[in-house]
Amino acid sequence: MREQLIPFNEKMEKTISVLSNDYASIRAGRANPGVLDRVNVEYYGAITPINQVAAISVSEARILVIQPWDRSALKAIEKAINASDVGIPPQNDGTCIRLVFPPLTEERRKELCKQVAKHGEEAKINIRNIRRDANEFIKKQQKDKLITEDDQKDIEKEIQKLTDDFVAKIEKLAEAKEQEIMEI
Numbered sequence: 001m002r003e004q005l006i007p008f009n010e011k012m013e014k015t016i017s018v019l020s021n022d023y024a025s026i027r028a029g030r031a032n033p034g035v036l037d038r039v040n041v042e043y044y045g046a047i048t049p050i051n052q053v054a055a056i057s058v059s060e061a062r063i064l065v066i067q068p069w070d071r072s073a074l075k076a077i078e079k080a081i082n083a084s085d086v087g088i089p090p091q092n093d094g095t096c097i098r099l100v101f102p103p104l105t106e107e108r109r110k111e112l113c114k115q116v117a118k119h120g121e122e123a124k125i126n127i128r129n130i131r132r133d134a135n136e137f138i139k140k141q142q143k144d145k146l147i148t149e150d151d152q153k154d155i156e157k158e159i160q161k162l163t164d165d166f167v168a169k170i171e172k173l174a175e176a177k178e179q180e181i182m183e184i
Contacts, residue, residue, distance in 0.1 A: 002155060004141070005162065008134040012127055012166045019123040019170060023177045026112055026119075031064040031101050033057070041080040043073055050077060054097075064099040071095065104181070112181045120174035124167055131163040 024034030054068040142152040
């Protein structure tokens with residue numbers, strides 16, 4: 001890969017990383033600690049990610065156990081989960097919090113698949129925007145006589161190949177997540 005394309009490749013990698021994190025936060029009927037990644041707890045006056053105030057583990061296929069390092073944080077964790085978009089009521093037993101994931105209905109699975117497709121399409125749009133920026137950058141370099149016209153054409157082909165590769169990765173991620181959701 002040419003050095004001019006490295007920053008654009010890194011941006012595309014970041015898009016894939018963000019998409020993976022988005023997909024991890026979509027619950028697929030089984031317990032997944034990733035659904036709590038965006039939950040923040042008010043802990044001693046500071047907003048703190050939940051995984052920094054508690055151990056999160058999967059005890060059974062559909063049960064997530066949140067064991068706080070400090071028992072005084074139980075109420076704050078419970079409040080944060082209720083306020084989040086997790087959509088599962090926490091069960092506080094005085095020492096830990098359990099999230100019991102209900103089995104997904106067919107209707108909910110279809111909604112989640114639409115959400116997966118939407119996130120995938122947004123990621124593809126981001127990749128295409130990065131491609132456009134890369135092409136504009138290369139055209140400007142050619143205009144400023146920093147590269148030849150032949151180099152410009154070759155680099156544009158490389159940019160298109162890079163774009164195609166990342167779009168294929170996005171489609172593969174989306175397909176895998178949809179299969180996970182539709183799995184009963």
